[in-house]
Amino acid sequence: MGPLSGIRVIEMAGLAPAPYAGMILADFGADVVRIDRSPTTGSRPDPTRDFLARGKRSVGLNMKDPAGVDLLLRLIDKADVLIEPFRPGVMERLGVGPQVAMTRNPRLVYARLTGWGQTGPYAAMAGHDIDYIALSGALGLCGRKAESPVPPVNLVGDFAGGGMLCALGVVLALFERSRSNKGQIVDAAMVDGAAHLSSFLFGLFHAGLWAGERGANLLDTGAPFYDTYRTSDGGFMAVGAIEPQFYARLLEGLGLDANTMPHQMDRESWEATRERFAQVFAGKTRREWTQVFDGTDACVAPILELGEAADHPHNLARSTFIGGIDGARMPAPAPRLSRTPGSGSASAPISGADTDSVFAEVGVSAEFIAELRSRGAAG
Numbered sequence: 400m401g402p403l404s405g406i407r408v409i410e411m412a413g414l415a416p417a418p419y420a421g422m423i424l425a426d427f428g429a430d431v432v433r434i435d436r437s438p439t440t441g442s443r444p445d446p447t448r449d450f451l452a453r454g455k456r457s458v459g460l461n462m463k464d465p466a467g468v469d470l471l472l473r474l475i476d477k478a479d480v481l482i483e484p485f486r487p488g489v490m491e492r493l494g495v496g497p498q499v500a501m502t503r504n505p506r507l508v509y510a511r512l513t514g515w516g517q518t519g520p521y522a523a524m525a526g527h528d529i530d531y532i533a534l535s536g537a538l539g540l541c542g543r544k545a546e547s548p549v550p551p552v553n554l555v556g557d558f559a560g561g562g563m564l565c566a567l568g569v570v571l572a573l574f575e576r577s578r579s580n581k582g583q584i585v586d587a588a589m590v591d592g593a594a595h596l597s598s599f600l601f602g603l604f605h606a607g608l609w610a611g612e613r614g615a616n617l618l619d620t621g622a623p624f625y626d627t628y629r630t631s632d633g634g635f636m637a638v639g640a641i642e643p644q645f646y647a648r649l650l651e652g653l654g655l656d657a658n659t660m661p662h663q664m665d666r667e668s669w670e671a672t673r674e675r676f677a678q679v680f681a682g683k684t685r686r687e688w689t690q691v692f693d694g695t696d697a698c699v700a701p702i703l704e705l706g707e708a709a710d711h712p713h714n715l716a717r718s719t720f721i722g723g724i725d726g727a728r729m730p731a732p733a734p735r736l737s738r739t740p741g742s743g744s745a746s747a748p749i750s751g752a753d754t755d756s757v758f759a760e761v762g763v764s765a766e767f768i769a770e771l772r773s774r775g776a777a778g
Contacts, residue, residue, distance in 0.1 A: 401428020402739045406479045406573065409434060409471075410455070413484030415528075415553065416589065417512050418451035419562030420482055424569065425454035426732035426741035429480070432757055433457045434471060435750040435778065450729045454744030458758070459751025459778020466776040468494050470758065475500050475507065477761050480569055482510045486525075487517050497584050507582040508572040512565045514556070516588030528556035528589065535560070535593035540600060544614030544621065560592025617641065623673035624649060624663065627702060634685030635702040636692075638676070648697035653679045721745075751778030 565587035603609035640649035661668035709720035723729030732741025
């Protein structure tokens with residue numbers, strides 16, 4: 400029994416951030432029902448059948464048919480949460496906006512997950528993760544000195560600033576509802592979330608402790624002791640030896656004499672130190688350097704590829720990855736709760752596979768569903 404057991408979530412199908420928010424809730428016990436577009440002919444592979452769909456059920460509905468809209472409203476009547484990933488106004492045009500839904504179900508938590516948010520001059524514009532983190536200030540932090548900013552794939556906007564903070568907003572609203580017995584709207588914008596994730600660095604900047612120039616600071620590859628280095632076999636090692644005692648262990652592992660090296664915080668010597676580190680790291684394989692630094696406080700770790708991470712001894716010991724969809728190993732639920740831990744399901748729904756069973760739970764007859772299916776209103 401997960402901590403969200405008994406919570407019914409309606410997730411309007413979308414890409415990346417909204418499914419991730421739904422996955423977090425499903426991992427911790429919520430009954431997440433994804434609303435997929437009704438297939439037009441026969442069965443077909445579900446384009447969103449991936450790790451983000453784990454533990455969910457799927458209903459196929461044609462939202463262009465009034466009967467499909469009515470069925471969605473009947474589900475919303477019995478739901479605790481609705482997550483929608485569309486631009487502002489789309490749900491209203493469908494007839495299932497928050498005013499309609501929350502009038503019918505005042506206890507509903509209505510989560511709206513977008514890039515730009517529900518208000519502001521950019522609200523109606525298209526965009527992707529890279530655009531949202533650009534406007535937040537986060538993208539400008541990423542990259543090397545005198546080079547273009549490098550997007551950290553879509554982790555900061557889509558998943559951390561979007562899906563994760565949306566899930567947090569849902570849980571906060573559910574907690575408040577336990578006191579007020581009232582639902583509320585969650586406006587989760589990726590631009591807001593990416594800015595929020597950067598709070599620490601904004602603080603350093605305003606305190607004069609973070610240079611405006613990219614790649615010139617302690618944590619953005621400006622420092623040679625917080626960087627990555629290529630090994631002789633083409634692999635890479637990550638170095639994060641910030642504290643003096645950890646830096647001493649780094650030099651020891653590299654076989655460098657601290658008495659002949661510039662002081663760690665001598666910024667004028669950082670480039671020369673980086674070049675020296677690069678030369679030394681290039682002398683051994685990634686495996687050899689891992690053996691040198693494992694078990695030490697040098698703050699050095701091998702940089703693993705996606706296909707390698709699940710097999711690392713530490714990840715194996717902690718079961719950081721678990722058996723997943725079609726046998727592929729996937730990340731386990733996080734964080735870990737001692738009494739009511741999350742549980743990552745090894746199955747994901749085919750689009751519309753649960754239409755009959757889900758609607759039976761809210762009193763819709765099999766005959767009526769069959770009729771709607773015959774005319775394309777349900778999948």
